[in-house]
Amino acid sequence: MKADPATQRRLLDLADVDTELNRVAYSRTNLPEHAEIDESETTMRAKQDAQVVAETALSDLRRELGRQEKEIDQVRARGKRDRELLDAGTVGARQVTDLQHELESLIRRQTTLEDELLEVMERTEAAEADVRFAEADLAGTREQLEQIVRRRDEALADLGTQETRHAERRAKLVEGLPADLLALYERVRAQRGNGAALLRARRCGACRLELDRVTVSKLKAADPSEVARCDECGVILVRTSESGL
Structure with missing residues (x-):
């Protein structure tokens, strides 16, 4: 030839x-931001899971709070009814003794339930703090990921500009060969x-x-x-x- x-x-x-053009193509697929995005997404998924765990624990505690408050209300209502019966003086001596014993039992039960309720409330407050931390931690990671994505998109846009410029020059060089x-x-x-x-x-x-x-x-x-x-x-x-x- x-x-x-x-x-x-x-x-x-x-x-x-x-x-x-080869350099641009290589750079496009080997931007450091690609690895950073993968790592950040993995971290974000882990923190999303942590948030779900924290929210689930809080939900369980709030449900337990509701159950205990309902039980305390029932004990109080039963005690109020017994006191009203005693105060009314419409029951016999045997019933009075039974009601007094039941009131004592209800008072002990209410005290136990209120102590348990206080413990659950403290645990609930701690769980709420855990959820707030998990939300803030996840938000920070999400913001970091968004920053990396912006950097990647800017780098890709710059590479695209370079590729267009080189492709135009190539077209002129090829012309007439x-x-x-x-x-x-x-x-x-x-x-x-x-x-x-x-x-x-x-x-x-x-x-x-x-x-x-x-x-x-x-x-x-x-x-x-x-x-x-x-x-x-x-x-x-x-x-x-x-x-x-």
Whole structure:
């Protein structure tokens, strides 16, 4: 294959642009914010679970509070009824004794229930504090995640701008290149990751290996328009005054 030396040199600019496009693509998938977001989301899920546990514990305690308050109300109502019966003096002596014993039992039961209620109230206050802490902790993590997402989106937008700029430059460079030369370049780039490289001081700019004497002699004797390839890595070798031939 042959191509004008000036046209071949355009491949170097094309290779530079493709290198930048590869860098942009790599950066897009390897932004540090991606890992930070994954870590923050994992942390947030754990804190959401912690909040659910705290809220469940608080709900159970409030339900227990309601049950105990209802039971205390029932004991008080029973005691009030017994006292009213005693005060009314309408019951016999045997019933008076029974009512007095029941009142004593109800007073002891009320005292026990009120002590238990106080304990549950203290536990409820602690559980409410736990819920407030869990909510604040989760809110802090959510805010942190939102900040990371904003940084990621800004970085992606910047990379998108760079990609657009490089793609526009690539389109201009590709325009007018011979179809067979461009096809060779694209095929080599797909296989090797790099389509063309400068031959500088008898060394391939892609694999960095120095050409042997036989290859150098062949290139010296070759028509400048002949498209050369590196024997080691296969890229198109672009020859200039820097090639040392």
